[in-house]
Amino acid sequence: MRSIKVQPGIMDIELYQSGAAHIEGVDNVIKLSSNENPLGPSPRAIEAYQRAGNNLHRYPSSDQIGLRSAIGEVLSLDADRIVCGAGSDEIIAFLCQAFVGPGDEVIHTEHGFAMYRISALSAGATPVEVRESERVANVDAILEACTPKTKLVFIANPNNPTGTMIGEAEIVRLADALPPQVILVLDGAYAEFVEGYDGGAALVDQRENVFMTRTFSKLYGLGSLRVGWGYGPVALVNVLNRIRGPFNLSQSALDAAEAAVRDLDYTNYCRHENEKWRTWLANGLSEIGVPSDVSQANFILARFANQAEAENCDTYLQSQGLVVRRVAGYKLPNALRITVGDESACRLVLGAIQSFKAGKK
Numbered sequence: 353m354r355s356i357k358v359q360p361g362i363m364d365i366e367l368y369q370s371g372a373a374h375i376e377g378v379d380n381v382i383k384l385s386s387n388e389n390p391l392g393p394s395p396r397a398i399e400a401y402q403r404a405g406n407n408l409h410r411y412p413s414s415d416q417i418g419l420r421s422a423i424g425e426v427l428s429l430d431a432d433r434i435v436c437g438a439g440s441d442e443i444i445a446f447l448c449q450a451f452v453g454p455g456d457e458v459i460h461t462e463h464g465f466a467m468y469r470i471s472a473l474s475a476g477a478t479p480v481e482v483r484e485s486e487r488v489a490n491v492d493a494i495l496e497a498c499t500p501k502t503k504l505v506f507i508a509n510p511n512n513p514t515g516t517m518i519g520e521a522e523i524v525r526l527a528d529a530l531p532p533q534v535i536l537v538l539d540g541a542y543a544e545f546v547e548g549y550d551g552g553a554a555l556v557d558q559r560e561n562v563f564m565t566r567t568f569s570k571l572y573g574l575g576s577l578r579v580g581w582g583y584g585p586v587a588l589v590n591v592l593n594r595i596r597g598p599f600n601l602s603q604s605a606l607d608a609a610e611a612a613v614r615d616l617d618y619t620n621y622c623r624h625e626n627e628k629w630r631t632w633l634a635n636g637l638s639e640i641g642v643p644s645d646v647s648q649a650n651f652i653l654a655r656f657a658n659q660a661e662a663e664n665c666d667t668y669l670q671s672q673g674l675v676v677r678r679v680a681g682y683k684l685p686n687a688l689r690i691t692v693g694d695e696s697a698c699r700l701v702l703g704a705i706q707s708f709k710a711g712k713k
């Protein structure tokens with residue numbers, strides 16, 4: 353008998369269920385299950401990616417200064433306090449690796465993003481789930497759940513899969529009231545969808561205990577390339593840079609992301625298209641008795657009468673070549689998360705849900 357042992361916590365991780373992309377026997381599926389940008393990335397990002405193809409024998413930039421400067425310029429942030437990751441998932445993993453271990457607690461909310469729990473367990477720490485109020489993060493509940501063992505609090509704002517967010521005053525109240533050993537992590541994966549919202553960057557600048565994560569996978573349409581970043585106080589960023597692999601992002605990814613963040617016109621265009629079709633879809637669903645909270649992101653959490661209706665609707669959508677996301681794993685068994693697609697996808701998915709509801713009655 354060998355005595356190979358797995359580190360504590362790791363076997364408690366359930367394998368991640370990613371958004372389905374295929375349906376047995378259906379050719380042209382419309383994928384509305386992973387919150388991708390239906391319009392794709394900026395054409396300038398694609399060009400930059402292709403240009404990088406001429407230098408595949410070279411190691412990528414290790415200090416990632418090109419991308420960090422571009423982000424810094426466009427969003428008026430201090431580039432020295434930006435750290436890039438292979439997706440913001442990697443930044444979340446760095447935060448857990450650097451700041452928690454066995455005996456420590458990591459708070460996430462009831463319907464919070466799955467990677468917080470996974471990364472906490474990977475680091476040997478204990479994830480602590482805190483209740484929400486009607487699918488919205490509850491600051492008082494988070495504060496009540498803090499113990500001397502709490503080291504990290506993760507809040508996605510807006511959150512996935514609920515699409516809801518809490519206001520700046522609530523975030524400030526939370527940051528101010530957390531015990532001194534706790535880092536508040538504001539996950540801004542969907543911050544770009546909220547016009548005028550900085551994802552918490554200003555708060556990072558004013559506090560020593562607030563860290564922000566961002567991604568190029570959602571509004572920027574570069575999920576395939578795996579580019580995310582974090583922004584924090586210098587002391588925290590210095591810690592993360594020690595564990596970041598020197599070549600954690602490929603040059604193609606860095607160049608494409610840099611071009612994407614500089615293309616403000618395309619970014620605004622995508623934000624407006626999303627807003628327009630999100631409103632159209634949410635209203636259409638509401639009219640046929642499928643309510644949702646007002647979403648601030650690029651998806652809608654459609655609520656059905658019960659779990660059976662949600663599952664039957666999902667099965668019907670699949671038969672029509674439409675893939676959406678079941679979210680029972682997020683403790684939302686009655687709901688389906690539908691990414692806001694382009695105009696034609698939105699019309700198709702609303703039409704299909706209408707038919708499903710009509711057929712049932």
Ligand SMILES: *Cc1c(COP(=O)(O)O)cnc(C)c1O
Nearest residue numbers: 439440441465512541567569580
């Ligand atoms: C999609 C998502 C991320 C991670 O995206 P990456 O592709 O790893 O950058 C992080 N947080 C939330 C809430 C998300 O929905």
